[in-house]
Amino acid sequence: MAPTPSSSSKLSQTHMRTPQSKHRLNFIAKENPPGEHPVEVIGRIRNFPGGGGGGGNQKDETPVSSLHINPVNNTLRVRADVGYKDFSLDGVSSSEEEGLDAFYKKFIESRINGVKMGAKCTIMMYGPTGSGKSHTMFGCSKQPGIVYRSLKGILGDHGEDGVGTFVQVTVLEIYNEEIYDLLPSNGGGGGGFGFGIGWPKGGNGSKASTVKLEVMGKKVKNATFITGNEAGKISKEIQKVEKRRIVKSTLCNERSSRSHCMIILDVPTVGGRLMLVDMAGSENIDQAGQVGFEAKMQTAKINQGNIALKRVVESIANGDSHVPFRDSKLTMLLQDSFEDDQSKILMILCASPDPKEIHKTVCTLEYGAKAKCIIRSSNTLNKDKNEDSSSAVILGSRLAAMDQFIHKLQMEIKLREKEK
Numbered sequence: 373m374a375p376t377p378s379s380s381s382k383l384s385q386t387h388m389r390t391p392q393s394k395h396r397l398n399f400i401a402k403e404n405p406p407g408e409h410p411v412e413v414i415g416r417i418r419n420f421p422g423g424g425g426g427g428g429n430q431k432d433e434t435p436v437s438s439l440h441i442n443p444v445n446n447t448l449r450v451r452a453d454v455g456y457k458d459f460s461l462d463g464v465s466s467s468e469e470e471g472l473d474a475f476y477k478k479f480i481e482s483r484i485n486g487v488k489m490g491a492k493c494t495i496m497m498y499g500p501t502g503s504g505k506s507h508t509m510f511g512c513s514k515q516p517g518i519v520y521r522s523l524k525g526i527l528g529d530h531g532e533d534g535v536g537t538f539v540q541v542t543v544l545e546i547y548n549e550e551i552y553d554l555l556p557s558n559g560g561g562g563g564g565f566g567f568g569i570g571w572p573k574g575g576n577g578s579k580a581s582t583v584k585l586e587v588m589g590k591k592v593k594n595a596t597f598i599t600g601n602e603a604g605k606i607s608k609e610i611q612k613v614e615k616r617r618i619v620k621s622t623l624c625n626e627r628s629s630r631s632h633c634m635i636i637l638d639v640p641t642v643g644g645r646l647m648l649v650d651m652a653g654s655e656n657i658d659q660a661g662q663v664g665f666e667a668k669m670q671t672a673k674i675n676q677g678n679i680a681l682k683r684v685v686e687s688i689a690n691g692d693s694h695v696p697f698r699d700s701k702l703t704m705l706l707q708d709s710f711e712d713d714q715s716k717i718l719m720i721l722c723a724s725p726d727p728k729e730i731h732k733t734v735c736t737l738e739y740g741a742k743a744k745c746i747i748r749s750s751n752t753l754n755k756d757k758n759e760d761s762s763s764a765v766i767l768g769s770r771l772a773a774m775d776q777f778i779h780k781l782q783m784e785i786k787l788r789e790k791e792k
């Protein structure tokens with residue numbers, strides 16, 4: 373796919389234009405009450421790797437955590453080389469204090485209730501490798517992750533919630549800029565009442581075990597889907613899928629997921645849609661210790677999704693009539709989330725308290741804090757402006773500031789790479 377002309381020249385563009393495109397013109401729509409902004413950013417700090425509490429116990433030689441979390445005012449303090457850096461987000465959570473159950477109840481449950489009633493919501497796990505993105509999405513044997521809790525939230529324990537409610541689930545993987553269907557093609561779920569695996573009209577029911585899919589418009593073509601009203605049965609299928617994900621060992625994370633995983637859960641009776649995205653870590657090649665052409669290509673292609681996401685944000689900020697959603701498979705599939713005014717986006721920033729990870733943690737939090745800061749200033753501005761024009765102007769200023777921030781980050785990364 374030929375890339376859309378890069379917007380790199382636009383990076384230095386500080387002139388703000390009112391967006392002319394339809395993308396998110398009503399970003400700060402009247403119907404969003406305070407605290408229910410369409411884009412929210414929360415931080416989830418994982419357990420100290422290796423099981424220590426991060427308290428600096430000399431016996432087990434656990435280093436002192438580089439993070440202090442204050443859930444009361446949603447701030448995080450990072451102990452940097454010199455002094456401290458403070459970050460303010462829409463929510464913060466320490467997995468040491470709040471397991472996935474408490475995390476789900478606090479930050480996710482209300483959104484899932486919305487999806488059940490017909491709302492659209494995209495939840496992205498973002499952060500460096502090993503920071504707990506997959507753990508938050510899928511959980512572990514003791515603690516189910518967001519995917520399984522959401523299914524239960526919509527369907528209830530035994531399909532008893534909401535008479536007639538059923539869901540349609542598609543599970544995709546984006547790896548090396550190819551989209552793979554992760555659901556079995558042979559109805560491996562066992563069937564039974566209220567459960568089935570199917571294909572859209574024209575689809576092929578006898579596919580090979582890993583199937584590459586094409587994108588048509590903003591949707592994948594011929595993806596297998598599970599339909600059902602029993603959360604337990606659907607969860608079992610997704611658990612099998614978890615194992616099918618392409619994982620490869622890197623220095624950063626022994627079973628590092630080298631792909632973006634996307635679960636699309638539709639509630640057809642009410643038009644609700646939940647998109648859950650476990651993004652691949654976006655480490656640079658040196659950090660990940662990848663050697664060889666194939667491995668380097670792989671890392672570069674993983675970054676392609678992240679870079680394209682950045683370009684999409686830049687283009688919306690510049691008010692371009694053309695937004696390069698088609699620069700990567702990830703952004704193609706996220707296009708609806710950006711374009712639909714009714715769709716909410718939640719970005720979960722995953723980070724580690726390990727002092728060795730401090731640079732990546734700071735980069736992740738700076739990204740999120742900046743987005744949060746822009747949202748806050750836009751809310752203040754909104755009070756003083758004429759309603760019709762304010763949303764477009766605010767969107768422009770908010771995203772232009774994000775654009776500048778991303779540019780600064782890029783320069784910083786380049787500088788650090790040179791220093792190495």
Ligand SMILES: Nc1ncnc2c1ncn2[C@@H]1O[C@H](COP(=O)(O)OP(=O)(O)OP(=O)(O)O)[C@@H](O)[C@H]1O
Nearest residue numbers: 418419467501502503504505506507625628629653
């Ligand atoms: N909050 C947590 N509590 C317990 N274990 C965790 C937690 N977060 C992560 N882990 C463990 O740390 C390891 C790495 O986490 P995970 O795979 O979720 O990272 P990731 O951010 O998805 O990395 P990658 O981008 O490489 O896929 C896993 O073994 C996971 O079970």
